[in-house]
Amino acid sequence: MKEIVVISGKGGTGKTSITASFAKINGKEALTADCDVDAADMHLLLQPDFDNKKDFYSGQLAYINPEKCINCFKCKKACQFDAVEVINDTFQINELNCEGCGYCYHVCPSQAITMKDALAGETYLSKTRMGTTLAHAALGIGADNSGKLVTEVKNMAKKEAERQNSAYILVDGTPGIGCPVTASVTGANYVVIVTEPSLSGQHDLERAYELVKNFSIPAGCIINKNNLNPDVTKKIKSWAKENGIKILAEIPYNENFVKSLTDGMTIIEYDEKLNKLIHQAWDNIVEDVGGL
Amino acid sequence: MKITIASGKGGTGKTTLSANLATLLSNLVTNTNVVLADLDVEEPNSGIFIKGEKVKDEKKYKPIPEWIPEKCTFCNKCKEVCNFNAIIMLPENVLVFPELCHSCYACVDLCPEDALKMKDHQIGNLTHFKQSNLNFIEGELAIGEQQAVPMIAQTIDYTNKNYPEDSLFIYDAPPGTSCPVIESVKDTDFVVLVTEPTPFGLHDLKLSVETMKKIGKKFGVVINRHGIGKKDVETFCREENIPVLGRIPNMEKIAKEYAKGELLLKIPEVKEELMHIIQNIESETNSHFNLRDQS
Numbered sequence: 001m002k003e004i005v006v007i008s009g010k011g012g013t014g015k016t017s018i019t020a021s022f023a024k025i026n027g028k029e030a031l032t033a034d035c036d037v038d039a040a041d042m043h044l045l046l047q048p049d050f051d052n053k054k055d056f057y058s059g060q061l062a063y064i065n066p067e068k069c070i071n072c073f074k075c076k077k078a079c080q081f082d083a084v085e086v087i088n089d090t091f092q093i094n095e096l097n098c099e100g101c102g103y104c105y106h107v108c109p110s111q112a113i114t115m116k117d118a119l120a121g122e123t124y125l126s127k128t129r130m131g132t133t134l135a136h137a138a139l140g141i142g143a144d145n146s147g148k149l150v151t152e153v154k155n156m157a158k159k160e161a162e163r164q165n166s167a168y169i170l171v172d173g174t175p176g177i178g179c180p181v182t183a184s185v186t187g188a189n190y191v192v193i194v195t196e197p198s199l200s201g202q203h204d205l206e207r208a209y210e211l212v213k214n215f216s217i218p219a220g221c222i223i224n225k226n227n228l229n230p231d232v233t234k235k236i237k238s239w240a241k242e243n244g245i246k247i248l249a250e251i252p253y254n255e256n257f258v259k260s261l262t263d264g265m266t267i268i269e270y271d272e273k274l275n276k277l278i279h280q281a282w283d284n285i286v287e288d289v290g291g292l
Numbered sequence: 293m294k295i296t297i298a299s300g301k302g303g304t305g306k307t308t309l310s311a312n313l314a315t316l317l318s319n320l321v322t323n324t325n326v327v328l329a330d331l332d333v334e335e336p337n338s339g340i341f342i343k344g345e346k347v348k349d350e351k352k353y354k355p356i357p358e359w360i361p362e363k364c365t366f367c368n369k370c371k372e373v374c375n376f377n378a379i380i381m382l383p384e385n386v387l388v389f390p391e392l393c394h395s396c397y398a399c400v401d402l403c404p405e406d407a408l409k410m411k412d413h414q415i416g417n418l419t420h421f422k423q424s425n426l427n428f429i430e431g432e433l434a435i436g437e438q439q440a441v442p443m444i445a446q447t448i449d450y451t452n453k454n455y456p457e458d459s460l461f462i463y464d465a466p467p468g469t470s471c472p473v474i475e476s477v478k479d480t481d482f483v484v485l486v487t488e489p490t491p492f493g494l495h496d497l498k499l500s501v502e503t504m505k506k507i508g509k510k511f512g513v514v515i516n517r518h519g520i521g522k523k524d525v526e527t528f529c530r531e532e533n534i535p536v537l538g539r540i541p542n543m544e545k546i547a548k549e550y551a552k553g554e555l556l557l558k559i560p561e562v563k564e565e566l567m568h569i570i571q572n573i574e575s576e577t578n579s580h581f582n583l584r585d586q587s
Binding site for chain 2: 059081258
């Protein structure tokens with residue numbers, strides 16, 4: 001079983017559309033995991049049934065029992081995050097500010113504070129419209145995206161992939177370079193970085209690869225909208241060559257990218273040219289990581 | 293006045309709008325500082341569009357505990373109180389994992405032997421550029437660091453300490469709806485949600501709208517790449533009574549200038565929409581930016 005993670009550094013480069021196409025190409029050979037839990041969109045293309053819903057708890061939140069509180073201010077002094085508020089002489093926790101560190105709980109002399117597990121989101125293990133399996137999640141509003149939910153989705157996917165004896169796990173990763181990306185990339189066999197030839201795209205690609213390098217995982221690159229700026233495309237290609245990164249495919253700007261999305265379809269179902277290019281990218285990946 | 297430019301989905305045009313809006317405002321206001329802060333600290337890009345003279349470059353730190361072996365009795369208290377598993381107690385050693393530490397001070401303050409003290413751990417860089425009336429502050433998270441929030445908080449802090457309250461602050465937020473976004477909008481007066489008229493754009497806009505409602509922020513929507521996809525975003529905004537502040541057209545020229553790292557103020561269609569957006573923000577917030585006469 002090989003785990004292939006698609007990331008981008010910069011958002012909006014076509015990560016999800018491309019991952020969904022890889023899922024379509026591989027059918028039941030692959031299990032898909034949408035780890036972009038902060039803005040999960042894969043379900044719009046694969047139309048899963050949101051089955052096996054489970055609450056996901058991560059971290060804690062403090063709660064002050066007003067009956068026991070003696071207004072001593074110790075919790076407020078201890079808190080580094082301004083999470084203790086005094087409203088009409090009542091001490092209470094601002095949940096958006098609370099980091100769940102528990103310092104207040106330890107210093108409270110009247111046992112008025114309890115730490116409660118925080119509901120951080122929901123996970124699902126679904127059947128898609130193609131009959132394949134999708135592990136996905138929805139992060140709660142303003143929840144702490146510490147990467148734990150990403151890890152949970154990946155673990156669900158791994159377990160199910162083992163049960164189904166899948167050849168591949170396809171992971172739609174998150175933009176950026178922080179904890180959710182680290183969680184997406186950890187344990188992968190191959191990383192696909194989707195970029196676009198804008199200065200922003202190039203900058204974010206290089207930063208994302210700095211992170212990938214720390215994991216010593218082989219990486220390939222897809223240049224989307226490669227005709228947007230030929231100069232930057234050239235620079236990205238020579239940068240990739242210097243770093244031993246294979247260019248998996250170059251995709252010219254294509255209106256059908258958006259049109260297929262609007263119709264809730266993957267780009268390979270919609271456009272023959274895109275179909276060929278995405279197949280070529282996938283073949284290149286398989287060449288690099290091998291089969292089962 | 294503090295305005296945060298945010299979006300659920302990445303790549304919708306947050307940075308494009310922030311950089312162009314801030315530059316245009318800095319050309320138009322009189323006697324007001326315009327401060328643009330890039331809070332997308334994981335992938336800061338505003339600096340590609342804003343060139344200016346570097347006036348400050350400083351390292352940013354978060355406090356983490358440092359173990360003082362001579363004082364430690366291995367009582368295990370620090371490990372017990374750490375809710376983030378950032379401390380490991382070995383038979384002859386105490387290990388601290390800086391990237392897991394949330395700087396809550398519980399271990400340091402509750403250690404009965406004073407065997408831990410806080411020291412600085414670098415999390416990123418802050419750079420300050422100045423271009424005539426525009427001040428641009430970039431926060432950048434160091435690669436390998438896991439938490440964006442402390443870097444965002446320190447970047448905001450820098451703008452607050454260096455500029456009077458009557459300045460015009462534009463914050464370029466990270467994508468999503470989780471804690472880094474909350475940190476970026478917490479202290480602002482108005483949030484501009486940038487979206488695109490596609491199913492992904494609409495879906496993620498709905499998440500952002502829910503977020504803003506939950507934390508009680510005033511907000512409006514800017515539709516970027518207007519003309520592609522369907523009318524669902526417009527319909528959603530109308531039904532939810534959300535003001536559409538402006539519509540930036542889908543033009544090849546915009547994409548090309550953006551890719552080169554150029555601002556878009558020379559494109560009349562863009563400048564006109566930016567003026568609309570400014571006027572609409574003024575009326576939504578009942579404020580007046582004292583713009584110079586445009587004739």
